[in-house]
Amino acid sequence: MEGIAFKVNGTPCSFSGDPEMPLLWYLRDQLHLTGTKFGCGEGLCGACTVQVEGEAVPSCVTPVKSVAGKNIVTIEGLSARGDHPLQKAWQEGNVSQCGYCQSGQLMQAAALLRKKPQPTDEEIDDAMQGNICRCGTYQRIRQGIKRAAGVKS
């Protein structure tokens, strides 16, 4: 059987398992890229957010077959040295508490900034409302996005 080919963080991959397997589990259990998190399995919480061709998608409801030929970026590939403006802003603002949802938050926020480099509060809330943070770091997430974007808080 021909494998499904795609790229993860620039590295070519070929997958020959169940084509319905969500990308999340391929990333976590086979590539051991565990930065992408499982939170709900239904696309409701955003913990598993990755980028497919630059779009933020919930990998827990994205079957591997749907990413054939595509470029996937996970938190491990967001920047070469962990120095994406959002990653820097997150650390400067001490955004994270438990940190579990933050990979997804960062991947979602990075997709937002690509489309809207200077987002308003409403645009941030719109883009980020699929990403739950049970610790309640939303205020600092909003500030972190603005800091990375160079928008005044």
Added chain:
Amino acid sequence: MNQVIRVSRRGFLKGTFSAGALILCARFFPDQATESLAAAGEWQPGVYLGIEPDGTVIIVAHRSEMGTGIRTALPMVAADELEADWTRVRVEQAIGDPKYGDQNTDGSKSIRDFYDPLRQAGATARLMLEGAAARQWGVPVAECRANNHQVKHTDGRVLGFGELVKAAARQPVPTQGELRFKTPAEFRYIGHGVPMIDQADICTGKAVYGIDARMPGMVYAAIERSPVLGGLLKSYDDRETRKVRGVLRTVEMEAARPPYGFQALGGVAVIADSTWAAMEGRKRLQIVWNPGPHDDYESEAFKAALQQTVRQPQKAVRTLGDVEAVFARGGTIHEAEYYVPHLAHAPMEPPAAVAEFKDGKVMAWAATQNPQAVQETVAKAVGIDKTKVTCHVTLLGGGFGRKSKPDYVAEAAILSKKIGQPVQVTWSREDDIRHDYYHSVAAMYMKAATDSQGRPTAWLQRCAFPPIPSTFDAAATYAGDGEMAQGWVDVPFSIPNLRAENGPAPNHVRIGWLRSVANIYHAFAVQSFIDELAAAAGRDRIEYFLEVLGKPRTIDFKAEGTANPNYGKPLDQYPWDTGRLRRVVELVVEKSGWASVKPEKGRALGFAAHRSFLSYIAVVVDVRVDDKGTISIPRVDVAVDAGRIIHPDRVIAQFEGATVFGVSLALMGEITAKQGRILQGNFDDYPVARINEAPYRTQVHLVPSEGLPTGVGEPGVPPIAPAICNALFAATGKRIRQLPISKTKLV
């Protein structure tokens, strides 16, 4: 009480220290633990701190990191007293071991129990380094002072910590009386803070949680558990399951028996080569359950029964004066009933653990708040001694009390023993919501008589809820003293006739601690009812609150004969000081602009103030309701007196987060059961606040204090729900007495 008993150069954590490192072993007794631990005979020396010959300082974090920053804050305390350069400190996470003292990261007590022991560890090592330098230079030790990873002599000579390690290890261990502590003015990190040590790993996806732990040869498990607590497996058919690609086998797991405690629940496990295959295989299991004794549990009927209970006289847990005599005189009587449903913890990382049973021993990696409970629970589950269980603690993707119960680690160990391979158990979100240790459902009845000025002359409060003790003793129906002391018997009002009562309630699900625990429903009833009385009197809510609170005083529970465990701390050291509550109320009034914002239709401020985990909190929420009834919260002001603040930024973050947690339970959180089955399963039917629903801005105001440090993880939660409901009453005229607010139509 706290003393250093020996210095060892033997490594205590395999691989942590190299040969020749100075390893300091400090013995300490947290106040509350002294007796029970000493009686158990297992108490061993606790906090460890070591210095490598290259100068690297290694500090063991023995409490679990679930987002509070404790893995940074406690090592930071030791580093400060040591005069260590924080950039040369490495933090090692402890395995579960009683020698560290209490490791149950629960009850908002890490700092208050371990601030002093960590300071002592740091101060001890500092003194020994200074002594070593003095000896090497042949000068009096008084002329040598540790400063930023070096010891300096008054004449300018310096020796680095690393250079002194060998000699310091030969220094006598100072007695407690010889220890010299830094003054607050000398603190480098305490009261200032350092960045959370895990922040960079979190932001790059490198941080390891329980769900990320991997062991060689590991397989993945998903478990189907009885939908009703106590249900038994009658039969199952796994033929379709075994056809799923990646599924290796199924394993029947023995059902837990009451009391459930921390036992694995039992059920049918699907073992596979990926989490996905295990989950898919599980979907195809055909199981027949014998539903057991709780399949008649219906939330609606149970609520009605609880309400009936609180309408009748119940067991008095605090009595002042004679409320009945006052009520019998007639006058103005106020009554109200409040209700709070079950809640689920729903940490973003569902319960997950890896365990390997091999040669009569278990090695586990788990997201756990309580690694020693893992040792005990796993040992019992697989029939070995607890000393044969090694529990490594990963980061926790949220805990909120859920991960203090290690049933899921026992599941992994049981499965590993059965199949002879390391097993990772991952709970699905549905597992997490449907098999939680729920926050208890509770009903409260309140009654007051007021005088001609509207002031209460008698106050009666009655509550009933399935208590946490029922998880450990199936027959328990009355609240434990600890639950009663969470905002119920310790109501601070100065009312001459006051009675608190508690009625019985049976349990039908596992009941457990959830962030701030019984304070949630107690504060909801008390803080709502006082607002109702203020409204009835036509008074400014906060002026009225302070008047009923009365003159600053210390409540003498002992003289009253009221049991108040006071969060495990003596009342003479940590009194219930109404003056401190008044202080935070005054602070929140000032910071929120309370006096300048008058309620209008669709917008009002709401207030509540509550002491929990020995900290005093007052909040003002700014609540808007639009013409569709949609609630938004542009701003929350939180005033906090938590004694000395060790890490201000993480304390502020805890109160920001607690506010959101409080908003979730106030606006939308509800777990219900039908035929013993929990009806909710994921974030669609058990919603929690999202970025657009959370307060836009939470401002935290810390009272400067040199008092004993008190809790900060939980105390921010209880005042939020009543403050929101009080604001909603002012803005809409609707008094909400049942949570969540989403059940009430506001327009």
